[in-house]
Amino acid sequence: MVNNSSGSTVAMTTTSGPSTLDNATNEAIQITTAVILAIIMFGLGCSVVLKSAINYMKKPKQFAAALFLQLVIMPFLGLGLSRAVQMTSAQTVGVLIMATCPGGAYSNIVAYWLDGDMDLSIVMTTASTLLALGTMPLWLFVFPLILQIDENLRVPFDQLGYALLGIVVPVLIGSVVKYQFPKKSEYITKICSVVGSIAILVMVVVFAIVKKVDYVISWQQILVVLLLPSLALVLGYVATRLPWLNFSIKARRTVAIETAMQSSAVGTSIVVRSFDISSPDFDSIFLFPVMYAAVQLFVSFFVVVCYLICKRRGCQWVRTGDDAADGADGADSAEFNGVANVAYEKDEDRTSLRKIT
Numbered sequence: 001m002v003n004n005s006s007g008s009t010v011a012m013t014t015t016s017g018p019s020t021l022d023n024a025t026n027e028a029i030q031i032t033t034a035v036i037l038a039i040i041m042f043g044l045g046c047s048v049v050l051k052s053a054i055n056y057m058k059k060p061k062q063f064a065a066a067l068f069l070q071l072v073i074m075p076f077l078g079l080g081l082s083r084a085v086q087m088t089s090a091q092t093v094g095v096l097i098m099a100t101c102p103g104g105a106y107s108n109i110v111a112y113w114l115d116g117d118m119d120l121s122i123v124m125t126t127a128s129t130l131l132a133l134g135t136m137p138l139w140l141f142v143f144p145l146i147l148q149i150d151e152n153l154r155v156p157f158d159q160l161g162y163a164l165l166g167i168v169v170p171v172l173i174g175s176v177v178k179y180q181f182p183k184k185s186e187y188i189t190k191i192c193s194v195v196g197s198i199a200i201l202v203m204v205v206v207f208a209i210v211k212k213v214d215y216v217i218s219w220q221q222i223l224v225v226l227l228l229p230s231l232a233l234v235l236g237y238v239a240t241r242l243p244w245l246n247f248s249i250k251a252r253r254t255v256a257i258e259t260a261m262q263s264s265a266v267g268t269s270i271v272v273r274s275f276d277i278s279s280p281d282f283d284s285i286f287l288f289p290v291m292y293a294a295v296q297l298f299v300s301f302f303v304v305v306c307y308l309i310c311k312r313r314g315c316q317w318v319r320t321g322d323d324a325a326d327g328a329d330g331a332d333s334a335e336f337n338g339v340a341n342v343a344y345e346k347d348e349d350r351t352s353l354r355k356i357t
Helices: 023-045 050-057 060-084 089-099 105-113 118-147 157-180 182-211 219-240 249-260 264-274 282-312 324-331 333-337 347-356
Strands: 009-014 214-218
Touching (some): 023 182, 023 264, 050 157, 089 118, 089 219, 105 118, 118 157, 157 264
Antiparallel strands (some): 009 214
16 A cells, blocks of 8 residues: 655745646646647657568567567556655656656657667657557556555546547657658657757746645655666666567667656646646646656766767777677668668768668
8 A cells, every 4th residue: 555644855845825726727738738748749750660660560579578668567667666665645646657658759869879779769669659548547547456546646547548649649640741751750850859848848847837836855756766767777678688589789778768768748748637736636746757857858968978978989888789799680680670760860870771771
């Protein structure tokens, strides 16, 4: 059972003023969140290469293992951590929503800078988004029952369904645009990713100012927000090293990144759509996706900078290609990956791919 007490706190930021919002403001926040998320998901859809997706599905063992890590292991990891530190019910709901979210477009950018497999990154993000239509309702129904969370803190399935349709439909529309206008879709992907990410950040800041509430951060939330992505990253990489899976080096990095990095935009959108913004428990639920987004941003930036420095200095542990350790799998990965995604691809990668093909 989840701890329903308030828990110890380590940090508190307080702003004076009413803690309630009128219905018009609530509705405006929900609509704005939905529109921003649709823009981000449309941009993601515009990056999908159908041939790449088909090529990965020809190796179902690898593809299924990658999605299993993201859609099954990650949610259970969130469940275990929240229970281990005895979080309050409201705090636990925030963790469960974030842990069950699909991958986000930001993971594609990180995979790009860490020399990951871009085709796999985009296909995993898209597939997890589509499959979330089934996995998120499942986990958000089962986990609260296991933890005996109060009925009023459980995610309403009608609102969850609307929120998930709001991310799946733009992805499908974007994939059609990619098919019809492949060159223009490259720029659409970049524009939507940048504009959407900035808009989400601005919305969170404005929301915090307008709502005027007391934000309380517990030590449990800090511990879980640091451990959840870290453990997911390690588990994702270790699992892909199993010899019978035959993952290339680039694919291992990509799966680890995709497992750990969840879509904070989806998480915040579901919280806003599913719970009364004026509820006293709303802040505890909403806070974790925001914290997770901040941790993802700063940690990934630090990792990318360190990686690029080591790569420039020629550190031996930085391996950007598939060497002899990967055997035949690395040799055939260029053909297996199909068409490279030019929305994120480096110029030197395009040149090497042309030579191979």
